[in-house]
Amino acid sequence: MAEVAKLYNLMRVEWLKIRKRPRTWVLAALLVVVVFAMASITNFLGSETKDNWKEGLIQENQEIQSQITALEDVAGPAAKQLEAKMKINEYHISSGISPFEMDAWSFVSLSTNITLLVGIFACVIAGDIVASEFTWGTVKMLLIRPVSRSRILFAKYMVSLLFGLFLFVLLFASAYLIGGLFFGFGGMETPHMFVDPSNNTVVETTKGESITINFGLKFVTLFMAITIAFMISTIFRSSSLSIAISILLLLVGPNLMTFLAQYEWAKYLLFANTELIQHIEGPRLYEDTTMGFSIAVLAVYFVLMNAISWIGFKKRDVGA
Amino acid sequence: MTQAVVQLRNLTKRIGNKTIVDNLSFDIPAGEVFGFLGPNGAGKTTTIRMIMGLISMSQGQVLVKGIDVTKDFEKAMRHIGAIVENPEMYKFLSGYENLWHFAKMTPGVSDERIMEVVRLVGLENRIRDKVKTYSLGMRQRLGLAQALLHRPSVLILDEPTNGLDPAGIRELRDHLRMLTEKEGLSVIVSSHLLSEMELMCDRVAIIQAGKLVDVKTMKEMKAADASAQDSVFFEVEKPAEAKRVLAPLWPDSAVVEHEGAVELTIAGDQVPVVISQLVSAGINVFGVRKQSKSLEDKFLEMTSHGGGGQIV
Numbered sequence: 001m002a003e004v005a006k007l008y009n010l011m012r013v014e015w016l017k018i019r020k021r022p023r024t025w026v027l028a029a030l031l032v033v034v035v036f037a038m039a040s041i042t043n044f045l046g047s048e049t050k051d052n053w054k055e056g057l058i059q060e061n062q063e064i065q066s067q068i069t070a071l072e073d074v075a076g077p078a079a080k081q082l083e084a085k086m087k088i089n090e091y092h093i094s095s096g097i098s099p100f101e102m103d104a105w106s107f108v109s110l111s112t113n114i115t116l117l118v119g120i121f122a123c124v125i126a127g128d129i130v131a132s133e134f135t136w137g138t139v140k141m142l143l144i145r146p147v148s149r150s151r152i153l154f155a156k157y158m159v160s161l162l163f164g165l166f167l168f169v170l171l172f173a174s175a176y177l178i179g180g181l182f183f184g185f186g187g188m189e190t191p192h193m194f195v196d197p198s199n200n201t202v203v204e205t206t207k208g209e210s211i212t213i214n215f216g217l218k219f220v221t222l223f224m225a226i227t228i229a230f231m232i233s234t235i236f237r238s239s240s241l242s243i244a245i246s247i248l249l250l251l252v253g254p255n256l257m258t259f260l261a262q263y264e265w266a267k268y269l270l271f272a273n274t275e276l277i278q279h280i281e282g283p284r285l286y287e288d289t290t291m292g293f294s295i296a297v298l299a300v301y302f303v304l305m306n307a308i309s310w311i312g313f314k315k316r317d318v319g320a
Numbered sequence: 321m322t323q324a325v326v327q328l329r330n331l332t333k334r335i336g337n338k339t340i341v342d343n344l345s346f347d348i349p350a351g352e353v354f355g356f357l358g359p360n361g362a363g364k365t366t367t368i369r370m371i372m373g374l375i376s377m378s379q380g381q382v383l384v385k386g387i388d389v390t391k392d393f394e395k396a397m398r399h400i401g402a403i404v405e406n407p408e409m410y411k412f413l414s415g416y417e418n419l420w421h422f423a424k425m426t427p428g429v430s431d432e433r434i435m436e437v438v439r440l441v442g443l444e445n446r447i448r449d450k451v452k453t454y455s456l457g458m459r460q461r462l463g464l465a466q467a468l469l470h471r472p473s474v475l476i477l478d479e480p481t482n483g484l485d486p487a488g489i490r491e492l493r494d495h496l497r498m499l500t501e502k503e504g505l506s507v508i509v510s511s512h513l514l515s516e517m518e519l520m521c522d523r524v525a526i527i528q529a530g531k532l533v534d535v536k537t538m539k540e541m542k543a544a545d546a547s548a549q550d551s552v553f554f555e556v557e558k559p560a561e562a563k564r565v566l567a568p569l570w571p572d573s574a575v576v577e578h579e580g581a582v583e584l585t586i587a588g589d590q591v592p593v594v595i596s597q598l599v600s601a602g603i604n605v606f607g608v609r610k611q612s613k614s615l616e617d618k619f620l621e622m623t624s625h626g627g628g629g630q631i632v
Contacts (some may be wrong), residue, residue, distance in 0.1 A: 009424040016421060020413055137408035141466065143402070144372045145425040146397035318374040319366075 010147065010155035011162075018163060027121040028170060034117060035174045039107060046100050053098050057089045064089075077261050080283040084195040085219070091202040103187030105207040107179025111171060112211070114219045118171050121249050122164035122222060122285060123229035129156045129247035130230070130313065134237040140318050153313050155304075157230055158269050164226045168219060174242050197282035210281070217276040224274050224298060225250050226244045226307050234309040273297045324507045325350040325399075325474050326371060331380035333366050333394045333530075340366050342530040343380070348508060350473070353500055355521035356510035363530040364510040371508075372402055377611060385473060398426070401472035407463020407480050411452040413428050416445060418451060419469065426470040437465045441495070457488045464495060475499065477509040481516055493520055552591060553608040555581045565601045566594065581609075 002230035017025050047245045064082045071079050092099050130153070133139040143149060188208035195205045229246035235244040253271035260266035278284045280291075295314075324347035333341040341363040348354045356364040369375040371382050373393055382389040409418045419437065423429035438447050441461040450458065460480075467475055471495040475496075479563065481489045493516075499505045511517055517524055526533040554563045562582045567575045570590075576583040584594065591608060598605050 006427075013421050013424050016413070016417065017410060020410075022416065136410065138410060140374055140404040140407060142425075143374055144397060144400065144402050145422065146394045146427070147425050148393055148472075290550075303375065315376065317376060318369065 006151065007155055007158075011159050014090065014129070014156055014159040015162075016302060017312035018129075025126070027124060028167065031117060031121060031167060031170055032174045032178075034042060035111060035171065035178050038111065038114065039178045042102060042107065042110065043182050044244060046102050053100050054093055056135070057093055057099075061086050061089050065159045073262065077258050077283060084283050086195045087179055087195050087202050091204070095204075102179075102183040103190060104176050104180035104183060104185045105187035105211065106190050107183055108172065108175045109192065109207050109211050111175035111179075111216070112214045112218055115168070115222065116250070118164070118167045119222050119225040119250055120131070122160070122226050123246040123250055124243050125163050126226045127229035127233050127243040129160055130233040131236050131239040131242040131310075132313065136237045142177065143318060149314050150310065153234070153310060157309075160226050160230050164222050165219070168215075172215060194281035197229050197279065197287075213280060214277060217280070220276055220298070221274045224270065224301070227238075227302060228270075231305045231309045234313045250310050257285060263306065269298060270297070270301045323350050324348060325385060326508065327369070327381075327383040327386075328371075329381040329383070331367065331370060331382060332378050333363070333370060334377065334378040340530050341370070341509070344527075344530075344532050345380075346525055346532060346535055348474075348506065349523070350506050351500065351504055352522040353496060353507040353509065353520055355517040356440065356508070356527060357514065357517055357522040357524045358512065358527035360512050362512075362527045364512075364527055365478055366530075367527070368476060368508065369404070371402070372476060373397070374398060374404070397468060400474045400476060401467035401470065401474070402476040403460075403463045403467050403480055404476075407459055407466070409451045409459060409466075411463060412450065414450050415447040415454070415458075415465075418462065419447075419466055422466045423469050429469050433469065433471075437468050440468065441465045456484065457491065460484060460488060460492065464492075468499075471503075473506060475505050475507045477507065479510055479512075481511060481513065489516065496520060550588065551583055551585050552594070552613040553578070553581045553596065553609040554584050554594060554605055555609070557604045557606070561601075562598055562603050565597060565603065568587050569597060570594075 064086050067080050068079050069219055071082075073079065089099075114241070117163075133142055142152060188206060190207040192205050192207045192210040193202055194205075194210070195201070225246075228249060232246050232249075233239075233242045254274070255273045257266070257269065260269065261272070267289055272285050273289075276291060279289070279294060326348040328344050328348075329474055331341055331344040332339065344427075345365060356367065358364050366375055370377045371384070373389055377390070384396040385399050386524065387399075389396045393507060410417075410421065413421065413510055416434070416438070419434050420431075423431075423434055436443075438444050441464050443458065443461055443465065446454065446458060451462065454462065477496075480492060486491065496507055496509075497578060500507055509517070521538055523535065524541070525535045525538045554562065559577045559580060559582050563575050563577045564586065566582065570586065574587045584590075584592070587609070591610075595608065
């Protein structure tokens, strides 16, 4: 019990330092603004294509086909993604279900595409949470308390994760509310289509089910992003450098993977496995990988990164 | 010597093949203001930071009230409050929030205690303001407040007067006196300025090139000072003639002729004798100037012998 009380107090202390800085609330507000902008654009585009959506999809598929033939690597992940999109479009056309029917839940489903933004914002906080103490010179004040360094580090990590969760929930809630105001509430049962990567066929589920799975798995992605940023934060003394590197990694990492996917060894890289949704809704970066494989790789990186943070922070001399 | 509150045992810090602190062993007695004295780069700060666990030790042991700092850090640190160089605070937080922050990291510090400490350092009017609006002196006082929150038995100050103006230094000194006298606190302070240490400390450890030169009480250092002979300058009309008169009378002291003055190295009680001699020889004396050998000079003498030399 005493342990829990100690940790709780340390987390309160860290949270104080986050909530008292204006940038925290600027980030949160920015996220809501982006969701609002996305709803406005969706609303504008949706009303244009509403009536003749079938012709639109047929035209889109023709464009996709020419894009695929223009690709160098016809079997690569980019081609696979385009093929899946084509398949889903065909399914919409043949089943007569419009993909442009918007409602609150469909919009929430669409908003999973901007969880990268949540990752970036969470990395601003996590990438700074240890490094800033060095930048401000407060680290010596912090480390002379009767609290071990491991405890301080753990509390900082927990608060970083909780802040990520907070942004994540904020995205979800604002997408539902703003989506509801624009397109009407409800829509849990709206059909949702994806291409199952194991047998390459189109599967139809509901938005409600898809959102649950998507958000759940996206949180794993966010969790790993925060862990990277946190590790970098313990390595560098400069908070701006630490934030910049974290965000750069987050942006470049996944994009680098589409290029590296031609190499077999690259499947063991962290960013080949951060998007677990690839194993459910496809497309997979590597055909021979499974959910279990990706989780195992992530677990190894998780342990490794936390070990680096912990050893680095524990051993570091706080000199002049 | 009273009971030791902090004990250093063979404390050593090596970085690469450089030894920064070399086998330091001494006790810091309770209830005193204890100074670490040494030139810049002597290893004072490294030693102090090793006591607080900010820097790891390569070898040796530090005991705070008998508790090994490495083995039971959390328990040992409950007895220590510290200001490391300038007290860096969270500038975007108020003074009170800063204290609350550090109070929450220590078991058993109540909100009443926070306000008690605020009153002790005289910050009650500004404690709700953000720290970025504070003057350096106020930040120093807030720094002192955070160090006292958990009623430590030892207060450690690492170069506390860096960046303080004379008034700030004086204020700090008065606070320290008050704390040792009223609250029975032991204080460890490091500085490279002897004049400050002279006013603050009861006892000093002189450190040179990472090694202990000596531990002396301020009384001992001053006693040695009183018996020393001073250089006395006599401003006279005709220095050459004065030298001729005085040289045979003080054969042990070299009489040095300067422009418009003669210099003798004599004890203080000899000064009137010299004057009457000069007057009776018909030499007008315009002034007498004593240039005492300060503690500063003594300290330089002690530390210029290289590692662990003899004490004057």
